[in-house]
Amino acid sequence: MINLTEEELDRLWELALKARGRAYSGYSGFSVGAALLCDDRKVFLGCNVENSSYGLTQCAERSAICSMVAAGSSKPVAIAVRGPEDVDCSPCGACRQVLMEHNPDMLVLFQWGGQRVEVRCRELLPYGFELKERD
């Protein structure tokens, strides 16, 4: 696990806001952005992409993971998630599972109670599913 500085986390937090501005969220008006930092120091942005067939909507966190995988990076160490200001916005259950797949120790930043919360992925999804033998 690489050590992350407060400056890096602040930068990631700001990049998530930039990503939020790209959201395709005309149906709900609920725009979300995500910025994913990998251990090779590359950052991948994601935003929610809604669809008129609502069930096909993609969350910001998962779109950032898809960008990371498509670009050939593989070890995320932190993700910042930004929804509308003054609204609690933690990753949904599906995104928690997807983040868990790529690094249970990933630091997850999101807004809650007017604060920026920083927790490990495994804290967000206790007893999360993993298709592998226990160490």
Ligand SMILES: [Zn+2]
């Ligand atoms: Zn989600």
